[in-house]
Amino acid sequence: xxxxxxxxxxxxxxxxxxxxxxxxxxxxxxxxxxxxxxxxxxxxxxxxxxxxxxxxxxxxxxxxxxxxxxxxxxxxxxxxxxxxxxxxxxxxxxxxxxxxxxxxxxxxxxxxxxxxxxxxxxxxxxxxxxxxxxxxxxxxxxxxxxxxxxxxxxxxxxxxxxxxxxxxxxxxxxxxxxxxxxxxxxxxxxxxxxxxxxxxxxxxxxxxxxxxxxxxxxxxxxxxxxxxxxxxxxxxxxxxxxxxxxxxxxxxxxxxxxxxxxxxxxxxxxxxxxxxxxxxxxxxxxxxxxxxxxxxxxxxxxxxxxx
Amino acid sequence: xxxxxxxxxxxxxxxxxxxxxxxxxxxxxxxxxxxxxxxxxxxxxxxxxxxxxxxxxxxxxxxxxxxxxxxxxxxxxxxxxxxxxxxxxxxxxxxxxxxxxxxxxxxxxxxxxxxxxxxxxxxxxxxxxxxxxxxxxxxxxxxxxxxxxxxxxxxxxxxxxxxxxxxxxxxxxxxxxxxxxxxxxxxxxxxxxxxxxxxxxxxxxxxxxxxxxxxxxxxxxxxxxxxxxxxxxxxxxxxxxxxxxxxxxxxxxxxxxxxxxxxxxxxxxxxxxxxxxxxxxxxxxxxxxxxxxxxxxxxxxxxxxxxxxxxxxxxxxxxxxxxxxxxxxxxxxxxxxxx
Numbered sequence: 001x002x003x004x005x006x007x008x009x010x011x012x013x014x015x016x017x018x019x020x021x022x023x024x025x026x027x028x029x030x031x032x033x034x035x036x037x038x039x040x041x042x043x044x045x046x047x048x049x050x051x052x053x054x055x056x057x058x059x060x061x062x063x064x065x066x067x068x069x070x071x072x073x074x075x076x077x078x079x080x081x082x083x084x085x086x087x088x089x090x091x092x093x094x095x096x097x098x099x100x101x102x103x104x105x106x107x108x109x110x111x112x113x114x115x116x117x118x119x120x121x122x123x124x125x126x127x128x129x130x131x132x133x134x135x136x137x138x139x140x141x142x143x144x145x146x147x148x149x150x151x152x153x154x155x156x157x158x159x160x161x162x163x164x165x166x167x168x169x170x171x172x173x174x175x176x177x178x179x180x181x182x183x184x185x186x187x188x189x190x191x192x193x194x195x196x197x198x199x200x201x202x203x204x205x206x207x208x209x210x211x212x213x214x215x216x217x218x219x220x221x222x223x224x225x226x227x228x229x230x231x232x233x234x235x236x237x238x239x240x241x242x243x244x245x246x247x248x249x250x251x252x253x254x255x256x257x258x259x260x261x262x263x264x265x266x267x268x269x270x271x272x273x274x275x276x277x278x279x280x281x282x283x284x285x286x287x288x289x290x291x292x293x294x295x296x297x298x299x300x301x302x303x304x305x306x307x
Numbered sequence: 308x309x310x311x312x313x314x315x316x317x318x319x320x321x322x323x324x325x326x327x328x329x330x331x332x333x334x335x336x337x338x339x340x341x342x343x344x345x346x347x348x349x350x351x352x353x354x355x356x357x358x359x360x361x362x363x364x365x366x367x368x369x370x371x372x373x374x375x376x377x378x379x380x381x382x383x384x385x386x387x388x389x390x391x392x393x394x395x396x397x398x399x400x401x402x403x404x405x406x407x408x409x410x411x412x413x414x415x416x417x418x419x420x421x422x423x424x425x426x427x428x429x430x431x432x433x434x435x436x437x438x439x440x441x442x443x444x445x446x447x448x449x450x451x452x453x454x455x456x457x458x459x460x461x462x463x464x465x466x467x468x469x470x471x472x473x474x475x476x477x478x479x480x481x482x483x484x485x486x487x488x489x490x491x492x493x494x495x496x497x498x499x500x501x502x503x504x505x506x507x508x509x510x511x512x513x514x515x516x517x518x519x520x521x522x523x524x525x526x527x528x529x530x531x532x533x534x535x536x537x538x539x540x541x542x543x544x545x546x547x548x549x550x551x552x553x554x555x556x557x558x559x560x561x562x563x564x565x566x567x568x569x570x571x572x573x574x575x576x577x578x579x580x581x582x583x584x585x586x587x588x589x590x591x592x593x594x595x596x597x598x599x600x601x602x603x604x605x606x607x608x609x610x611x612x613x614x615x616x617x618x619x620x621x622x623x624x625x626x627x628x629x630x631x632x633x634x635x636x637x638x639x640x641x642x643x644x645x646x
Binding site: 210 | 444
């Protein structure tokens with residue numbers, strides 16, 4: 001188990017280094033000069049050249065990359081061109097909001113998705129299954145911005161239960177979390193249903209019945225743990241993508257999260273900020289997959305042994 | 308509902324049989340019929356089946372795949388897969404009717420008074436739970452014993468089924484055990500509440516021959532302790548080795564019933580004779596293995612007369628007209644054939 005974790009951590013580091021290189025190269029081969037964008041169309045050439053030299057953007061690429069890597073290792077992600085503040089500070093502020101939003105959304109999505117999936121699997125092809133799967137299909141296919149606007153209209157505009165937008169008390173996180181979680185709940189429900197229904201057809205389920213377990217015990221004690229493997233992987237992938245920012249939701253609800261920060265960085269060609277947000281998203285994804293591997297190994301002894 | 312306290316005891320010691328009134332069968336099934344709706348119409352995988360198992364008796368049901376033997380076992384357990392259901396007949400366990408019980412009452416019986424072991428010991432155990440826990444679970448579902456008592460009883464159960472190093476095995480997962488050990492774990496699980504009846508559905512089919520012999524010896528020892536066993540198999544060798552009496556099943560019906568020695572010496576039904584020839588002709592030497600021509604009939608299109616008619620060498624016109632009744636040939640020997 002320890003070995004598994006160490007090996008996966010090593011792999012994660014290699015992936016991160018590779019991604020750092022890719023982000024670095026890609027941001028420099030796309031057309032457009034960040035200094036020109038920053039200073040506007042009417043900046044004179046001399047100033048642009050001076051700024052470029054000041055920021056080290058005129059050096060050879062390999063030298064720039066080594067400098068960049070060194071800074072990252074020291075925890076220095078540079079200063080945002082557009083906002084003039086340290087990138088780490090900007091990201092820390094945005095990450096707080098994104099984390100709360102992600103937790104709310106995950107709670108909503110996992111709770112609802114698991115419940116719907118379990119009910120659907122147990123009553124497969126009967127009325128409860130049809131109803132829940134109809135909703136989950138709606139959740140998967142409904143665009144997030146539409147759901148978000150519908151929620152805003154109903155609960156903020158008409159009923160006035162929650163604020164329309166902004167980042168304030170916990171109340172301001174409820175609607176964005178529901179809008180986000182609605183979609184992932186559909187996915188969780190569908191995969192739970194498929195996986196659990198398959199597990200319920202296994203031989204050991206009949207053994208459990210034969211020793212006198214009732215339906216609830218069979219499903220919750222015997223089947224769910226086996227069925228959770230694929231479900232958990234999906235849940236963790238969802239959570240890590242939530243953690244790296246929900247662009248659309250944050251935009252519709254005007255929340256200051258990582259997603260909006262990244263969009264700002266892209267439109268302003270803010271290289272340091274863009275590098276940092278992209279690297280952060282990658283790190284979250286890699287760590288998420290590591291967490292999924294570890295949890296799967298905890299759930300299933302057969303995986304533990306292979307590792 | 309009796310709720311046994313957990314005590315320690317030797318399953319193999321005689322005495323359980325004495326608890327039942329004399330003459331009462333452990334299991335008495337009569338006229339059992341199971342209906343299973345399918346897309347193309349309703350079929351009867353079990354049709355008018357009657358059988359009995361006396362205390363301490365091992366009774367076999369033999370037949371080809373799809374003849375209804377496993378479905379009969381599941382009907383006795385009350386575990387017919389939906390949407391199948393029992394539409395006629397009775398199942399009496401030690402004199403008590405259990406076919407019409409509520410799900411809750413059936414659950415109390417399953418695992419404590421009747422238990423079952425299956426063909427695939429690998430897939431029959433939960434892969435993500437320790438085997439010791441799975442065996443103790445059967446006990447804890449039916450008695451109010453503490454964790455510690457359950458552990459002690461499970462350990463004793465592992466010893467009874469001759470699992471080597473029982474303490475270490477308790478903490479292992481199914482994939483860490485061999486097929487034979489897994490089946491022993493299944494038997495320990497089935498026997499831990501000391502049921503009146505053990506149903507063994509092809510218990511040795513997935514095992515190799517030496518392990519098969521060990522498992523069969525184990526079943527015989529359980530029987531000596533008073534447990535009745537209903538053994539389902541397509542393997543006549545297994546049946547011949549341990550069964551006292553045998554039922555031959557075909558297309559959902561019982562075709563012949565006899566003591567094992569009688570059936571093997573003088574099978575009366577052409578199907579029984581065919582089965583025996585198909586499995587025994589190797590012993591006689593050089594002639595090729597005999598087979599029964601044709602295949603198991605489609606239960607949706609059963610012939611009007613004898614179900615085996617289309618494959619039967621002795622078929623006459625009367626066989627196509629009506630299904631023959633089970634008729635008594637001599638005490639304990641019945642056959643469903645006109646000849």
